[in-house]
Amino acid sequence: MSVLPLTTLTLLILTLISVTSSCTPSDLAALQAFKSTLDEPYLGIFNTWAGTNCCSNWYGISCDPTTGRVADINLRGESEDPIFEKAGRSGYMTGSINPSICKLDRLSTLILADWKGVSGEIPECVVSLSNLRILDLVGNKISGKIPANIGNLQRLTVLNLADNGLTGEIPSSLTKLANMKHLDLSNNMLTGQLPSDFGNLKMLSRALLSKNQLSGAIPSSISVMYRLADLDLSANQISGWLPDWIGSMPVLSTLNLDSNMISGPLPQSLLSSTGLGMLNLSKNAIEGNIPDAFGPKTYFMALDLSYNNLKGPIPSSLSSAAYVGHLDLSHNYLCGPIPVGSPFDHLEASSYSFNDCLCGNPLRAC
Numbered sequence: 001m002s003v004l005p006l007t008t009l010t011l012l013i014l015t016l017i018s019v020t021s022s023c024t025p026s027d028l029a030a031l032q033a034f035k036s037t038l039d040e041p042y043l044g045i046f047n048t049w050a051g052t053n054c055c056s057n058w059y060g061i062s063c064d065p066t067t068g069r070v071a072d073i074n075l076r077g078e079s080e081d082p083i084f085e086k087a088g089r090s091g092y093m094t095g096s097i098n099p100s101i102c103k104l105d106r107l108s109t110l111i112l113a114d115w116k117g118v119s120g121e122i123p124e125c126v127v128s129l130s131n132l133r134i135l136d137l138v139g140n141k142i143s144g145k146i147p148a149n150i151g152n153l154q155r156l157t158v159l160n161l162a163d164n165g166l167t168g169e170i171p172s173s174l175t176k177l178a179n180m181k182h183l184d185l186s187n188n189m190l191t192g193q194l195p196s197d198f199g200n201l202k203m204l205s206r207a208l209l210s211k212n213q214l215s216g217a218i219p220s221s222i223s224v225m226y227r228l229a230d231l232d233l234s235a236n237q238i239s240g241w242l243p244d245w246i247g248s249m250p251v252l253s254t255l256n257l258d259s260n261m262i263s264g265p266l267p268q269s270l271l272s273s274t275g276l277g278m279l280n281l282s283k284n285a286i287e288g289n290i291p292d293a294f295g296p297k298t299y300f301m302a303l304d305l306s307y308n309n310l311k312g313p314i315p316s317s318l319s320s321a322a323y324v325g326h327l328d329l330s331h332n333y334l335c336g337p338i339p340v341g342s343p344f345d346h347l348e349a350s351s352y353s354f355n356d357c358l359c360g361n362p363l364r365a366c
């Protein structure tokens with residue numbers, strides 16, 4: 001008579017144990033299918049993906065402790081994990097991302113980064129993973145387009161697709177990602193313009209888009225990105241003038257626009273900005289004089305205006321700058337005496353070379 005309740009209790013305990021250690025059958029099947037289209041020959045990380053306890057021993061997998069559902073796939077090919085040290089090498093993986101991952105509907109992190117060889121396209125169905133916060137596929141050979149409905153991933157905070165072979169335009173839905181903090185699409189083959197409402201990405205602090213084929217002007221909506229600290233559009237085909245507001249952005253500290261087709265004058269606000277510590281405008285077609293806008297709060301770790309069409313003198317206000325770590329004014333049409341001042345008297349002649357007629361230390365005397 002007392003056997004039945006005991007059996008029930010045992011069953012309950014067994015159920016609880018299995019919740020914490022094995023995946024649900026559908027998660028298990030999805031991970032097995034994910035593994036089936038990938039090949040990692042050197043480290044053997046997928047050898048740990050055996051049995052049914054995917055939440056306990058599978059390398060790179062973690063589960064939500066309360067639901068027992070797969071929450072994170074965290075597979076990085078560059079890592080300090082002992083498994084890499086033991087093998088004495090960085091990771092290499094080939095194959096493609098199986099659409100079965102879209103069945104992991106509680107997935108919050110998908111990191112398959114720096115494996116160098118993962119190819120194929122990003123399955124369009126990833127946009128249904130409504131819990132996804134981190135999508136990081138950096139450093140592979142992924143091709144095709146960024147899924148058009150990427151904007152459905154309303155919880156996304158990190159989107160890193162850099163160093164791949166993505167083509168096509170930046171999908172217009174991307175600007176719906178109101179929680180995104182870190183966007184890195186650098187070093188792909190993306191074309192077209194930045195979406196004009198890019199500034200809707202209100203939480204964005206880093207926008208890294210260098211080394212693509214992006215064209216058009218810098219959208220004015222960027223002026224209201226109050227958290228944007230780092231904007232990198234270098235090595236694209238950005239054209240138009242530098243907007244006046246860009247030097248007045250509240251927290252912008254790094255602005256890299258080098259190697260583009262930007263023309264027009266250098267706005268005063270960029271040089272008088274007190275927050276901007278790194279400014280690279282090298283290799284554009286910026287023209288006119290350098291505004292006399294430096295001041296005691298000027299603090300540039302690096303200021304690179306080389307390879308433009310700047311003319312006239314180096315403004316004397318540069319002498320009042322608090323600090324200029326690296327200055328490059330070379331390959332312009334500047335002329336006149338180089339100002340004297342301790343914040344930059346450590347600079348070498350190469351900072352000033354290939355101009356029309358600059359003179360004074362460290363160049364020849366005037």
Ligand SMILES: *[C@@H]1O[C@H](CO)[C@@H](O)[C@H](O)[C@H]1NC(C)=O
Binds near residue numbers: 281283304326
């Ligand atoms: C600025 O950009 C140019 C061209 O891309 C690059 O060669 C240079 O090293 C950069 N300057 C700094 C200070 O990083």
